[in-house]
Amino acid sequence: MKTKNKNNAQAKGEARVKLTTYAPSNPLNYSDTDSAVLPLPLSEKFTGNFIVQMSLVNKIEEGFFIGAKLYCYINNKKEVVIASAGIDPKLLNVNEFKNLLKEQI
Numbered sequence: 001m002k003t004k005n006k007n008n009a010q011a012k013g014e015a016r017v018k019l020t021t022y023a024p025s026n027p028l029n030y031s032d033t034d035s036a037v038l039p040l041p042l043s044e045k046f047t048g049n050f051i052v053q054m055s056l057v058n059k060i061e062e063g064f065f066i067g068a069k070l071y072c073y074i075n076n077k078k079e080v081v082i083a084s085a086g087i088d089p090k091l092l093n094v095n096e097f098k099n100l101l102k103e104q105i
Contacts, residue, residue: 030065037063037073064097066104072097 030037037060047054058081063073069085072094082089082097 029063030071032068037065064094064101066097066100 026038026040026042028036028038035057036054041056042054047056049055058073059076060073061076061078063071065071065073069083072080072082072092074080074094080094082092084092
């Protein structure tokens with residue numbers, strides 16, 4: 001169990017270091033173990049199908065990133081995507097995320 005946690009922490013740390021190579025021209029807005037939200041498209045040298053490369057999943061029109069595993073965004077297809085660890089995302093909506101963000105500011 002400790003080995004797995006150490007490997008997860010190491011992978012997350014290495015991913016954050018790798019993601020900083022995109023900044024400051026493409027600053028990181030949100031990241032998780034296997035994802036990142038950036039304002040600009042990535043260079044082709046960072047994208048692909050290999051395990052160390054990234055792929056485009058969504059183009060975000062509007063997003064509210066509150067904390068780890070707690071975010072909501074609307075993609076360019078007008079689909080709402082909600083992630084919420086510990087609570088059913090079906091119980092949440094965009095307005096609740098807007099209010100949460102206002103409370104943080």
